Amino acid sequence: MPELPEVETTRRGIEPHVLGERIAEVIVRRRDLRQPVPRNLRAIRGRRITGVGRRSKYLLLAIDDGCTLLVHLGMSGNLRVASPADPWKTHDHVGVTLANGRQLRFHDPRRFGLVLRLRGDPMAHRLLAHLGPEPLGDRFTPAHLAAACATRTAAIKSVIMDARVVAGVGNIYASEALFRAGIRPQTAASRLSSPRLARLAAAIRTTLADAVRAGGTTLRDFLGADGRPGFFKQRLFVYDRKGEACRVCGTPIRQAVIGQRATYWCPKCQR
DNA sequence: ACTGGCTCCTGAGGGC
DNA sequence: TGCCCTCAGGAGCCAG
Secondary structure, three states, X not given: OOOHHHHHHHHHHHHHHHOOOXXXXXXXXXXXXXXXXXXXXXXXOOOEEEEEEEEOOEEEEEEOOOOEEEXXXXXXXXXEEEOOOOOOOOOEEEEEEEOOOOEEEEEOOOOOOEEEEEOOOHHHOOOOOOOOOOOOOOOOOHHHHHHHHOOOOOEHHHHHOOOOOOOOXXXXXXHHHHHHHOOOOOOEHHHOOHHHHHHHHHHHHHHHHHHHHOOOEOOOXXXXXXXXXXXXXXXXXXXXXXXXXXXXXXXXXXXXXXXXXXXXXXXXXXX
C-alpha cells in the first residue's frame, strides 16, 4: 500500500501527537512481522520521542536514549493515533502508549511491515545504508538518474523502482511519473536520452509532491494517522485505469506486467 | 554487476 | 449465497 507520499502523510499526521512525548507503555500483540519485533522494544518505556523522520518508505522515531524506532508499513500497514481505550482491531500488532493519553497503533493485515529498535546511526543500518537519494531532495538530479540508467538494459519502470537508484518510488507513482514524462514504461533505461531522463526526474518529483499534498493515494485500504483516506486516487492518470479513457487524449489505458508488477500506460501519450 | 523470478501473508473481488 | 481463483500499494534474496 504505502509508497513515499503515504508514509510522509503518516509522518506528518503522527508528528504533532508524538513529538516530545514520553512513552508510558509498549504493547506487542504479535511479533511475527517481516522480521520479528525485538524483545528489547520495551526498553523505550519511560523514554521521550525527540524526532519523527522519514527515509524512503521507512519512518524513524528518534528516542532520547539514542536509539531509533524504525517502522515500515509494508503493503498493507498503517500507523494511527488512537486512544488506549479503543478496541483492538484484528491486525493491530503493536501499541505505543504516550504520556499525553494517546496511543500509536501499528496495524498490518499482511504483516510485510516492520517495527525495529535500532542502536547507533540508523542510516548505517543494512536496511537503510544502500538507499539512493530522496526524490524530493537536492541529491536527486537529472545527472544522477542519467548515470544510473546509462548501463542498464532493464525497463525504465523497474529502474526507477530500484531503491538504490531513487528511494521511495513504488508501483503507483512509477506508472504515474512515466505518464507525466511521456515515456513508455517498458523502454530500456539505457536507450533514453538525457533530456528525456531529465523530464522523468522532474516528473517523479512533481508526481510525489502532488501526492503528498493530496494526503497520498487510497486505492483500497490506506488510511492516514487520523484514520482518513488519501485523495490522490482521483488524480491518477493511468494507475488502475485499464481500458478507461486517457485523461489527456481519450485513448484506452493499457496494462501489462513488468517485473512482476502491474503497469499502466497510455499508448498514444507515451512513446 | 544486472536481471528476472520467488517469497512472505491476509483479504477483497470477480466469475461461475 | 458460496466457493475458488487471482491479485494487491514492498522488497529482500536467489540463481543464472
